[in-house]
Amino acid sequence: MSTPDSMTRTGISDAEFFRLRDFIHKQCGINLSVSKKILMESRLHKRLSALKLDTYTAYCNYVMSPAGLDSELVHMIDCIATNKTDFYREPGHFQFMTDVVIPEWLNAKVPHKPFKVWSSACSSGEEPYTIAMVLQDLAVRHGFDYRILATDISTKIVQQAIEAVYPESAAIPIPIEVKKRYLLRSKVTTPPTVRIVPQLRAKVQFRRLNLMDTVLDVDKDFDLVFCRNLLIYFDRATQERVLQKLASKLKPGGYLFIGHSESIYAMNLPLQQVRPTVFQRV
Incomplete structure:
Protein backbone atom coordinates (compact mmCIF):
# COMPACT_ATOMS: atom_id res chain seq x y z
CA MET A 1 0.00 0.00 0.00
CA ALA A 81 -6.56 30.32 1.34
CA THR A 82 -3.96 32.92 0.36
CA ASN A 83 -3.32 35.62 2.96
CA LYS A 84 -1.39 38.65 1.74
CA THR A 85 -1.74 42.00 3.44
CA ASP A 86 0.26 44.91 4.86
CA PHE A 87 -0.11 47.74 7.34
CA TYR A 88 -1.42 50.92 5.66
CA ARG A 89 -2.04 49.06 2.41
CA GLU A 90 -3.74 51.31 -0.16
CA PRO A 91 -3.30 54.37 2.08
CA GLY A 92 -5.76 56.51 0.14
CA HIS A 93 -8.61 54.68 1.88
CA PHE A 94 -7.35 55.69 5.30
CA GLN A 95 -6.96 59.29 4.14
CA PHE A 96 -10.54 59.25 2.81
CA MET A 97 -11.70 57.85 6.14
CA THR A 98 -9.94 60.71 7.92
CA ASP A 99 -10.94 63.51 5.56
CA VAL A 100 -14.49 62.52 4.59
CA VAL A 101 -16.04 59.57 6.41
CA ILE A 102 -15.36 60.58 10.01
CA PRO A 103 -16.24 64.28 9.53
CA GLU A 104 -19.55 63.29 7.92
CA TRP A 105 -20.27 60.86 10.73
CA LEU A 106 -19.43 63.43 13.41
CA ASN A 107 -21.79 65.96 11.83
CA ALA A 108 -24.65 63.43 11.84
CA LYS A 109 -23.63 61.62 15.01
CA VAL A 110 -26.21 59.75 17.03
CA PRO A 111 -25.44 60.36 20.75
CA HIS A 112 -23.57 57.54 22.48
CA LYS A 113 -23.36 55.45 19.29
CA PRO A 114 -19.85 54.20 18.37
CA PHE A 115 -18.41 54.38 14.87
CA LYS A 116 -18.53 50.82 13.52
CA VAL A 117 -16.17 49.26 10.99
CA TRP A 118 -16.09 45.75 9.54
CA SER A 119 -12.87 44.38 8.06
CA SER A 120 -14.51 41.48 6.22
CA ALA A 121 -11.35 39.72 5.00
CA CYS A 122 -8.92 40.68 7.73
CA SER A 123 -6.20 38.08 7.06
CA SER A 124 -3.47 38.29 9.73
CA GLY A 125 -4.77 41.55 11.17
CA GLU A 126 -2.75 44.30 9.53
CA GLU A 127 -5.86 45.93 8.03
CA PRO A 128 -8.04 46.10 11.17
CA TYR A 129 -5.12 47.22 13.31
CA THR A 130 -4.32 49.98 10.81
CA ILE A 131 -7.97 51.03 11.01
CA ALA A 132 -7.67 51.05 14.79
CA MET A 133 -4.53 53.21 14.70
CA VAL A 134 -6.24 55.77 12.47
CA LEU A 135 -9.47 55.77 14.47
CA GLN A 136 -7.75 55.95 17.84
CA ASP A 137 -5.93 59.12 16.83
CA LEU A 138 -9.18 60.63 15.56
CA ALA A 139 -11.14 59.47 18.61
CA VAL A 140 -8.68 61.16 20.96
CA ARG A 141 -8.91 64.36 18.94
CA HIS A 142 -12.71 64.45 18.54
CA GLY A 143 -13.94 62.49 21.55
CA PHE A 144 -15.86 59.52 20.15
CA ASP A 145 -15.91 55.75 20.55
CA TYR A 146 -15.46 53.10 17.86
CA ARG A 147 -15.73 49.36 17.35
CA ILE A 148 -14.04 47.13 14.77
CA LEU A 149 -15.19 43.68 13.69
CA ALA A 150 -12.54 41.67 11.83
CA THR A 151 -13.41 38.38 10.12
CA ASP A 152 -11.67 35.86 7.91
CA ILE A 153 -12.43 32.38 6.60
CA SER A 154 -9.15 30.94 7.94
CA THR A 155 -9.17 29.88 11.60
CA LYS A 156 -5.38 29.77 11.67
CA ILE A 157 -4.95 33.28 10.30
CA VAL A 158 -7.59 34.70 12.67
CA GLN A 159 -5.68 33.26 15.64
CA GLN A 160 -2.50 34.84 14.32
CA ALA A 161 -4.31 38.18 14.09
CA ILE A 162 -5.55 37.87 17.68
CA GLU A 163 -1.97 37.35 18.88
CA ALA A 164 -1.01 40.56 17.03
CA VAL A 165 2.72 39.76 16.82
CA TYR A 166 4.54 40.74 13.60
CA PRO A 167 8.09 40.83 12.28
CA GLU A 168 9.54 44.26 12.87
CA SER A 169 10.04 44.56 9.11
CA ALA A 170 6.25 44.35 8.61
CA ALA A 171 5.89 47.64 10.50
CA ILE A 172 7.94 49.64 7.99
CA PRO A 173 4.85 51.25 6.34
CA ILE A 174 3.60 52.56 9.71
CA PRO A 175 4.55 56.23 10.35
CA ILE A 176 7.19 56.54 13.05
CA GLU A 177 5.03 58.53 15.46
CA VAL A 178 2.22 55.99 15.11
CA LYS A 179 4.70 53.19 15.83
CA LYS A 180 5.71 54.91 19.04
CA ARG A 181 2.11 55.08 20.20
CA TYR A 182 0.78 51.70 19.19
CA LEU A 183 3.59 49.16 18.88
CA LEU A 184 5.54 47.28 21.54
CA ARG A 185 8.96 46.03 20.48
CA SER A 186 10.22 42.67 21.70
CA LYS A 187 13.72 42.67 23.19
CA VAL A 188 14.23 38.92 23.12
CA THR A 189 13.08 37.56 19.74
CA THR A 190 15.36 37.02 16.77
CA PRO A 191 14.50 38.33 14.26
CA PRO A 192 12.90 41.20 16.20
CA THR A 193 9.12 41.38 16.48
CA VAL A 194 6.53 43.99 17.43
CA ARG A 195 3.11 43.63 19.02
CA ILE A 196 0.03 45.84 18.88
CA VAL A 197 -0.60 47.57 22.22
CA PRO A 198 -3.41 46.14 24.41
CA GLN A 199 -5.50 49.31 24.03
CA LEU A 200 -5.90 48.70 20.28
CA ARG A 201 -6.20 44.93 20.55
CA ALA A 202 -9.19 45.45 22.83
CA LYS A 203 -10.93 47.51 20.14
CA VAL A 204 -10.92 44.73 17.54
CA GLN A 205 -13.20 41.70 17.78
CA PHE A 206 -11.91 38.83 15.64
CA ARG A 207 -14.11 36.00 14.37
CA ARG A 208 -13.96 33.27 11.77
CA LEU A 209 -16.63 33.93 9.14
CA ASN A 210 -17.28 32.47 5.70
CA LEU A 211 -18.73 35.16 3.41
CA MET A 212 -20.30 32.37 1.36
CA ASP A 213 -22.67 31.51 4.23
CA THR A 214 -26.29 32.19 3.31
CA VAL A 215 -26.78 34.32 6.43
CA LEU A 216 -23.96 36.42 7.86
CA ASP A 217 -24.35 36.77 11.61
CA VAL A 218 -23.06 40.32 11.97
CA ASP A 219 -24.64 43.69 12.71
CA LYS A 220 -26.61 45.56 10.06
CA ASP A 221 -25.52 49.11 10.78
CA PHE A 222 -21.84 49.40 9.94
CA ASP A 223 -20.60 52.86 9.03
CA LEU A 224 -17.76 51.43 6.96
CA VAL A 225 -16.95 48.03 5.45
CA PHE A 226 -13.56 47.05 4.06
CA CYS A 227 -13.53 44.27 1.44
CA ARG A 228 -10.21 44.77 -0.29
CA ASN A 229 -8.31 42.33 -2.49
CA LEU A 230 -10.72 39.48 -1.82
CA LEU A 231 -13.00 39.76 -4.85
CA ILE A 232 -10.10 38.87 -7.16
CA TYR A 233 -10.37 35.26 -5.93
CA PHE A 234 -14.07 34.98 -6.91
CA ASP A 235 -15.83 34.68 -10.24
CA ARG A 236 -18.17 37.51 -11.24
CA ALA A 237 -21.37 35.90 -9.96
CA THR A 238 -19.80 35.12 -6.58
CA GLN A 239 -18.44 38.66 -6.33
CA GLU A 240 -21.92 40.10 -6.77
CA ARG A 241 -23.50 37.75 -4.21
CA VAL A 242 -20.85 38.58 -1.62
CA LEU A 243 -21.13 42.32 -2.24
CA GLN A 244 -24.92 42.18 -1.90
CA LYS A 245 -24.48 40.66 1.55
CA LEU A 246 -21.87 43.23 2.56
CA ALA A 247 -23.96 46.13 1.32
CA SER A 248 -26.91 44.87 3.36
CA LYS A 249 -24.78 45.29 6.49
CA LEU A 250 -24.06 48.96 5.78
CA LYS A 251 -26.28 51.64 7.19
CA PRO A 252 -27.69 54.10 4.61
CA GLY A 253 -24.89 56.50 3.76
CA GLY A 254 -22.23 54.05 4.93
CA TYR A 255 -19.17 53.35 2.81
CA LEU A 256 -17.63 50.26 1.19
CA PHE A 257 -13.94 50.10 0.24
CA ILE A 258 -12.71 47.56 -2.33
CA GLY A 259 -9.22 46.91 -3.70
CA HIS A 260 -7.71 48.96 -6.53
CA SER A 261 -7.50 45.89 -8.79
CA GLU A 262 -11.23 45.16 -8.34
CA SER A 263 -14.38 46.44 -10.01
CA ILE A 264 -18.12 46.26 -9.34
CA TYR A 265 -19.11 47.80 -12.67
CA ALA A 266 -22.64 46.91 -13.85
CA MET A 267 -23.49 44.93 -10.73
CA ASN A 268 -26.96 45.19 -9.24
CA LEU A 269 -26.02 46.71 -5.88
CA PRO A 270 -27.46 49.48 -3.66
CA LEU A 271 -24.18 51.37 -3.97
CA GLN A 272 -23.04 54.47 -5.80
CA GLN A 273 -19.43 55.19 -6.64
CA VAL A 274 -17.93 58.17 -4.82
CA ARG A 275 -14.32 57.70 -5.88
CA PRO A 276 -12.39 54.84 -7.48
CA THR A 277 -12.77 51.84 -5.08
CA VAL A 278 -15.02 53.88 -2.73
CA PHE A 279 -18.79 53.28 -2.74
CA GLN A 280 -21.66 54.61 -0.63
CA ARG A 281 -24.87 52.83 0.38
CA VAL A 282 -27.88 54.57 -1.16
Missing part, protein backbone atom coordinates in the same frame (compact mmCIF):
# COMPACT_ATOMS: atom_id res chain seq x y z
CA SER A 2 1.21 3.52 -0.71
CA THR A 3 1.91 5.98 2.07
CA PRO A 4 0.94 9.66 2.28
CA ASP A 5 4.56 10.62 1.54
CA SER A 6 4.36 8.79 -1.81
CA MET A 7 1.73 11.27 -3.00
CA THR A 8 4.53 13.60 -4.11
CA ARG A 9 5.41 10.95 -6.76
CA THR A 10 1.94 10.07 -8.01
CA GLY A 11 0.45 13.54 -7.62
CA ILE A 12 -3.16 14.58 -7.66
CA SER A 13 -5.13 13.44 -10.71
CA ASP A 14 -7.12 15.81 -12.92
CA ALA A 15 -10.36 14.23 -11.71
CA GLU A 16 -9.37 14.70 -8.06
CA PHE A 17 -8.29 18.31 -8.70
CA PHE A 18 -11.54 19.25 -10.44
CA ARG A 19 -13.59 17.52 -7.75
CA LEU A 20 -11.83 19.45 -4.99
CA ARG A 21 -11.83 22.69 -6.99
CA ASP A 22 -15.60 22.57 -7.44
CA PHE A 23 -16.07 21.73 -3.76
CA ILE A 24 -13.84 24.63 -2.65
CA HIS A 25 -15.71 27.02 -4.95
CA LYS A 26 -19.05 25.93 -3.50
CA GLN A 27 -17.88 26.15 0.11
CA CYS A 28 -15.89 29.39 0.12
CA GLY A 29 -16.15 30.98 -3.33
CA ILE A 30 -12.46 30.68 -4.20
CA ASN A 31 -12.06 30.12 -7.94
CA LEU A 32 -8.94 28.02 -8.61
CA SER A 33 -7.59 27.87 -12.15
CA VAL A 34 -6.01 24.73 -13.58
CA SER A 35 -2.62 26.38 -13.05
CA LYS A 36 -3.17 25.98 -9.29
CA LYS A 37 -3.20 22.16 -9.47
CA ILE A 38 0.38 21.75 -8.20
CA LEU A 39 -0.24 24.36 -5.49
CA MET A 40 -3.31 22.44 -4.29
CA GLU A 41 -1.35 19.19 -4.27
CA SER A 42 1.52 20.61 -2.22
CA ARG A 43 -0.70 22.38 0.28
CA LEU A 44 -3.05 19.46 0.89
CA HIS A 45 -0.28 16.86 1.07
CA LYS A 46 0.28 17.54 4.76
CA ARG A 47 -3.43 17.03 5.45
CA LEU A 48 -3.24 13.55 3.91
CA SER A 49 -0.27 12.84 6.17
CA ALA A 50 -2.07 14.15 9.25
CA LEU A 51 -5.15 12.05 8.50
CA LYS A 52 -3.10 8.97 7.43
CA LEU A 53 -4.90 8.83 4.09
CA ASP A 54 -3.29 7.09 1.12
CA THR A 55 -4.86 8.94 -1.81
CA TYR A 56 -6.39 12.25 -2.75
CA THR A 57 -9.56 10.36 -3.64
CA ALA A 58 -9.77 9.17 -0.03
CA TYR A 59 -9.25 12.77 1.08
CA CYS A 60 -12.03 13.97 -1.26
CA ASN A 61 -14.40 11.38 0.14
CA TYR A 62 -13.56 12.33 3.71
CA VAL A 63 -13.70 16.13 3.46
CA MET A 64 -17.05 15.92 1.66
CA SER A 65 -18.55 13.55 4.23
CA PRO A 66 -20.58 14.83 7.22
CA ALA A 67 -17.63 14.14 9.54
CA GLY A 68 -15.20 15.89 7.18
CA LEU A 69 -17.45 18.92 6.76
CA ASP A 70 -17.54 19.21 10.53
CA SER A 71 -13.85 18.72 11.31
CA GLU A 72 -11.70 18.89 8.17
CA LEU A 73 -13.22 21.66 6.05
CA VAL A 74 -11.66 24.40 8.17
CA HIS A 75 -8.21 22.79 7.90
CA MET A 76 -8.56 22.48 4.12
CA ILE A 77 -9.50 26.14 3.79
CA ASP A 78 -6.55 27.11 6.00
CA CYS A 79 -4.29 25.28 3.56
CA ILE A 80 -5.81 26.71 0.39
Whole structure:
Protein backbone atom coordinates (compact mmCIF):
# COMPACT_ATOMS: atom_id res chain seq x y z
CA MET A 1 0.00 0.00 0.00
CA SER A 2 1.21 3.52 -0.71
CA THR A 3 1.91 5.98 2.07
CA PRO A 4 0.94 9.66 2.28
CA ASP A 5 4.56 10.62 1.54
CA SER A 6 4.36 8.79 -1.81
CA MET A 7 1.73 11.27 -3.00
CA THR A 8 4.53 13.60 -4.11
CA ARG A 9 5.41 10.95 -6.76
CA THR A 10 1.94 10.07 -8.01
CA GLY A 11 0.45 13.54 -7.62
CA ILE A 12 -3.16 14.58 -7.66
CA SER A 13 -5.13 13.44 -10.71
CA ASP A 14 -7.12 15.81 -12.92
CA ALA A 15 -10.36 14.23 -11.71
CA GLU A 16 -9.37 14.70 -8.06
CA PHE A 17 -8.29 18.31 -8.70
CA PHE A 18 -11.54 19.25 -10.44
CA ARG A 19 -13.59 17.52 -7.75
CA LEU A 20 -11.83 19.45 -4.99
CA ARG A 21 -11.83 22.69 -6.99
CA ASP A 22 -15.60 22.57 -7.44
CA PHE A 23 -16.07 21.73 -3.76
CA ILE A 24 -13.84 24.63 -2.65
CA HIS A 25 -15.71 27.02 -4.95
CA LYS A 26 -19.05 25.93 -3.50
CA GLN A 27 -17.88 26.15 0.11
CA CYS A 28 -15.89 29.39 0.12
CA GLY A 29 -16.15 30.98 -3.33
CA ILE A 30 -12.46 30.68 -4.20
CA ASN A 31 -12.06 30.12 -7.94
CA LEU A 32 -8.94 28.02 -8.61
CA SER A 33 -7.59 27.87 -12.15
CA VAL A 34 -6.01 24.73 -13.58
CA SER A 35 -2.62 26.38 -13.05
CA LYS A 36 -3.17 25.98 -9.29
CA LYS A 37 -3.20 22.16 -9.47
CA ILE A 38 0.38 21.75 -8.20
CA LEU A 39 -0.24 24.36 -5.49
CA MET A 40 -3.31 22.44 -4.29
CA GLU A 41 -1.35 19.19 -4.27
CA SER A 42 1.52 20.61 -2.22
CA ARG A 43 -0.70 22.38 0.28
CA LEU A 44 -3.05 19.46 0.89
CA HIS A 45 -0.28 16.86 1.07
CA LYS A 46 0.28 17.54 4.76
CA ARG A 47 -3.43 17.03 5.45
CA LEU A 48 -3.24 13.55 3.91
CA SER A 49 -0.27 12.84 6.17
CA ALA A 50 -2.07 14.15 9.25
CA LEU A 51 -5.15 12.05 8.50
CA LYS A 52 -3.10 8.97 7.43
CA LEU A 53 -4.90 8.83 4.09
CA ASP A 54 -3.29 7.09 1.12
CA THR A 55 -4.86 8.94 -1.81
CA TYR A 56 -6.39 12.25 -2.75
CA THR A 57 -9.56 10.36 -3.64
CA ALA A 58 -9.77 9.17 -0.03
CA TYR A 59 -9.25 12.77 1.08
CA CYS A 60 -12.03 13.97 -1.26
CA ASN A 61 -14.40 11.38 0.14
CA TYR A 62 -13.56 12.33 3.71
CA VAL A 63 -13.70 16.13 3.46
CA MET A 64 -17.05 15.92 1.66
CA SER A 65 -18.55 13.55 4.23
CA PRO A 66 -20.58 14.83 7.22
CA ALA A 67 -17.63 14.14 9.54
CA GLY A 68 -15.20 15.89 7.18
CA LEU A 69 -17.45 18.92 6.76
CA ASP A 70 -17.54 19.21 10.53
CA SER A 71 -13.85 18.72 11.31
CA GLU A 72 -11.70 18.89 8.17
CA LEU A 73 -13.22 21.66 6.05
CA VAL A 74 -11.66 24.40 8.17
CA HIS A 75 -8.21 22.79 7.90
CA MET A 76 -8.56 22.48 4.12
CA ILE A 77 -9.50 26.14 3.79
CA ASP A 78 -6.55 27.11 6.00
CA CYS A 79 -4.29 25.28 3.56
CA ILE A 80 -5.81 26.71 0.39
CA ALA A 81 -6.56 30.32 1.34
CA THR A 82 -3.96 32.92 0.36
CA ASN A 83 -3.32 35.62 2.96
CA LYS A 84 -1.39 38.65 1.74
CA THR A 85 -1.74 42.00 3.44
CA ASP A 86 0.26 44.91 4.86
CA PHE A 87 -0.11 47.74 7.34
CA TYR A 88 -1.42 50.92 5.66
CA ARG A 89 -2.04 49.06 2.41
CA GLU A 90 -3.74 51.31 -0.16
CA PRO A 91 -3.30 54.37 2.08
CA GLY A 92 -5.76 56.51 0.14
CA HIS A 93 -8.61 54.68 1.88
CA PHE A 94 -7.35 55.69 5.30
CA GLN A 95 -6.96 59.29 4.14
CA PHE A 96 -10.54 59.25 2.81
CA MET A 97 -11.70 57.85 6.14
CA THR A 98 -9.94 60.71 7.92
CA ASP A 99 -10.94 63.51 5.56
CA VAL A 100 -14.49 62.52 4.59
CA VAL A 101 -16.04 59.57 6.41
CA ILE A 102 -15.36 60.58 10.01
CA PRO A 103 -16.24 64.28 9.53
CA GLU A 104 -19.55 63.29 7.92
CA TRP A 105 -20.27 60.86 10.73
CA LEU A 106 -19.43 63.43 13.41
CA ASN A 107 -21.79 65.96 11.83
CA ALA A 108 -24.65 63.43 11.84
CA LYS A 109 -23.63 61.62 15.01
CA VAL A 110 -26.21 59.75 17.03
CA PRO A 111 -25.44 60.36 20.75
CA HIS A 112 -23.57 57.54 22.48
CA LYS A 113 -23.36 55.45 19.29
CA PRO A 114 -19.85 54.20 18.37
CA PHE A 115 -18.41 54.38 14.87
CA LYS A 116 -18.53 50.82 13.52
CA VAL A 117 -16.17 49.26 10.99
CA TRP A 118 -16.09 45.75 9.54
CA SER A 119 -12.87 44.38 8.06
CA SER A 120 -14.51 41.48 6.22
CA ALA A 121 -11.35 39.72 5.00
CA CYS A 122 -8.92 40.68 7.73
CA SER A 123 -6.20 38.08 7.06
CA SER A 124 -3.47 38.29 9.73
CA GLY A 125 -4.77 41.55 11.17
CA GLU A 126 -2.75 44.30 9.53
CA GLU A 127 -5.86 45.93 8.03
CA PRO A 128 -8.04 46.10 11.17
CA TYR A 129 -5.12 47.22 13.31
CA THR A 130 -4.32 49.98 10.81
CA ILE A 131 -7.97 51.03 11.01
CA ALA A 132 -7.67 51.05 14.79
CA MET A 133 -4.53 53.21 14.70
CA VAL A 134 -6.24 55.77 12.47
CA LEU A 135 -9.47 55.77 14.47
CA GLN A 136 -7.75 55.95 17.84
CA ASP A 137 -5.93 59.12 16.83
CA LEU A 138 -9.18 60.63 15.56
CA ALA A 139 -11.14 59.47 18.61
CA VAL A 140 -8.68 61.16 20.96
CA ARG A 141 -8.91 64.36 18.94
CA HIS A 142 -12.71 64.45 18.54
CA GLY A 143 -13.94 62.49 21.55
CA PHE A 144 -15.86 59.52 20.15
CA ASP A 145 -15.91 55.75 20.55
CA TYR A 146 -15.46 53.10 17.86
CA ARG A 147 -15.73 49.36 17.35
CA ILE A 148 -14.04 47.13 14.77
CA LEU A 149 -15.19 43.68 13.69
CA ALA A 150 -12.54 41.67 11.83
CA THR A 151 -13.41 38.38 10.12
CA ASP A 152 -11.67 35.86 7.91
CA ILE A 153 -12.43 32.38 6.60
CA SER A 154 -9.15 30.94 7.94
CA THR A 155 -9.17 29.88 11.60
CA LYS A 156 -5.38 29.77 11.67
CA ILE A 157 -4.95 33.28 10.30
CA VAL A 158 -7.59 34.70 12.67
CA GLN A 159 -5.68 33.26 15.64
CA GLN A 160 -2.50 34.84 14.32
CA ALA A 161 -4.31 38.18 14.09
CA ILE A 162 -5.55 37.87 17.68
CA GLU A 163 -1.97 37.35 18.88
CA ALA A 164 -1.01 40.56 17.03
CA VAL A 165 2.72 39.76 16.82
CA TYR A 166 4.54 40.74 13.60
CA PRO A 167 8.09 40.83 12.28
CA GLU A 168 9.54 44.26 12.87
CA SER A 169 10.04 44.56 9.11
CA ALA A 170 6.25 44.35 8.61
CA ALA A 171 5.89 47.64 10.50
CA ILE A 172 7.94 49.64 7.99
CA PRO A 173 4.85 51.25 6.34
CA ILE A 174 3.60 52.56 9.71
CA PRO A 175 4.55 56.23 10.35
CA ILE A 176 7.19 56.54 13.05
CA GLU A 177 5.03 58.53 15.46
CA VAL A 178 2.22 55.99 15.11
CA LYS A 179 4.70 53.19 15.83
CA LYS A 180 5.71 54.91 19.04
CA ARG A 181 2.11 55.08 20.20
CA TYR A 182 0.78 51.70 19.19
CA LEU A 183 3.59 49.16 18.88
CA LEU A 184 5.54 47.28 21.54
CA ARG A 185 8.96 46.03 20.48
CA SER A 186 10.22 42.67 21.70
CA LYS A 187 13.72 42.67 23.19
CA VAL A 188 14.23 38.92 23.12
CA THR A 189 13.08 37.56 19.74
CA THR A 190 15.36 37.02 16.77
CA PRO A 191 14.50 38.33 14.26
CA PRO A 192 12.90 41.20 16.20
CA THR A 193 9.12 41.38 16.48
CA VAL A 194 6.53 43.99 17.43
CA ARG A 195 3.11 43.63 19.02
CA ILE A 196 0.03 45.84 18.88
CA VAL A 197 -0.60 47.57 22.22
CA PRO A 198 -3.41 46.14 24.41
CA GLN A 199 -5.50 49.31 24.03
CA LEU A 200 -5.90 48.70 20.28
CA ARG A 201 -6.20 44.93 20.55
CA ALA A 202 -9.19 45.45 22.83
CA LYS A 203 -10.93 47.51 20.14
CA VAL A 204 -10.92 44.73 17.54
CA GLN A 205 -13.20 41.70 17.78
CA PHE A 206 -11.91 38.83 15.64
CA ARG A 207 -14.11 36.00 14.37
CA ARG A 208 -13.96 33.27 11.77
CA LEU A 209 -16.63 33.93 9.14
CA ASN A 210 -17.28 32.47 5.70
CA LEU A 211 -18.73 35.16 3.41
CA MET A 212 -20.30 32.37 1.36
CA ASP A 213 -22.67 31.51 4.23
CA THR A 214 -26.29 32.19 3.31
CA VAL A 215 -26.78 34.32 6.43
CA LEU A 216 -23.96 36.42 7.86
CA ASP A 217 -24.35 36.77 11.61
CA VAL A 218 -23.06 40.32 11.97
CA ASP A 219 -24.64 43.69 12.71
CA LYS A 220 -26.61 45.56 10.06
CA ASP A 221 -25.52 49.11 10.78
CA PHE A 222 -21.84 49.40 9.94
CA ASP A 223 -20.60 52.86 9.03
CA LEU A 224 -17.76 51.43 6.96
CA VAL A 225 -16.95 48.03 5.45
CA PHE A 226 -13.56 47.05 4.06
CA CYS A 227 -13.53 44.27 1.44
CA ARG A 228 -10.21 44.77 -0.29
CA ASN A 229 -8.31 42.33 -2.49
CA LEU A 230 -10.72 39.48 -1.82
CA LEU A 231 -13.00 39.76 -4.85
CA ILE A 232 -10.10 38.87 -7.16
CA TYR A 233 -10.37 35.26 -5.93
CA PHE A 234 -14.07 34.98 -6.91
CA ASP A 235 -15.83 34.68 -10.24
CA ARG A 236 -18.17 37.51 -11.24
CA ALA A 237 -21.37 35.90 -9.96
CA THR A 238 -19.80 35.12 -6.58
CA GLN A 239 -18.44 38.66 -6.33
CA GLU A 240 -21.92 40.10 -6.77
CA ARG A 241 -23.50 37.75 -4.21
CA VAL A 242 -20.85 38.58 -1.62
CA LEU A 243 -21.13 42.32 -2.24
CA GLN A 244 -24.92 42.18 -1.90
CA LYS A 245 -24.48 40.66 1.55
CA LEU A 246 -21.87 43.23 2.56
CA ALA A 247 -23.96 46.13 1.32
CA SER A 248 -26.91 44.87 3.36
CA LYS A 249 -24.78 45.29 6.49
CA LEU A 250 -24.06 48.96 5.78
CA LYS A 251 -26.28 51.64 7.19
CA PRO A 252 -27.69 54.10 4.61
CA GLY A 253 -24.89 56.50 3.76
CA GLY A 254 -22.23 54.05 4.93
CA TYR A 255 -19.17 53.35 2.81
CA LEU A 256 -17.63 50.26 1.19
CA PHE A 257 -13.94 50.10 0.24
CA ILE A 258 -12.71 47.56 -2.33
CA GLY A 259 -9.22 46.91 -3.70
CA HIS A 260 -7.71 48.96 -6.53
CA SER A 261 -7.50 45.89 -8.79
CA GLU A 262 -11.23 45.16 -8.34
CA SER A 263 -14.38 46.44 -10.01
CA ILE A 264 -18.12 46.26 -9.34
CA TYR A 265 -19.11 47.80 -12.67
CA ALA A 266 -22.64 46.91 -13.85
CA MET A 267 -23.49 44.93 -10.73
CA ASN A 268 -26.96 45.19 -9.24
CA LEU A 269 -26.02 46.71 -5.88
CA PRO A 270 -27.46 49.48 -3.66
CA LEU A 271 -24.18 51.37 -3.97
CA GLN A 272 -23.04 54.47 -5.80
CA GLN A 273 -19.43 55.19 -6.64
CA VAL A 274 -17.93 58.17 -4.82
CA ARG A 275 -14.32 57.70 -5.88
CA PRO A 276 -12.39 54.84 -7.48
CA THR A 277 -12.77 51.84 -5.08
CA VAL A 278 -15.02 53.88 -2.73
CA PHE A 279 -18.79 53.28 -2.74
CA GLN A 280 -21.66 54.61 -0.63
CA ARG A 281 -24.87 52.83 0.38
CA VAL A 282 -27.88 54.57 -1.16
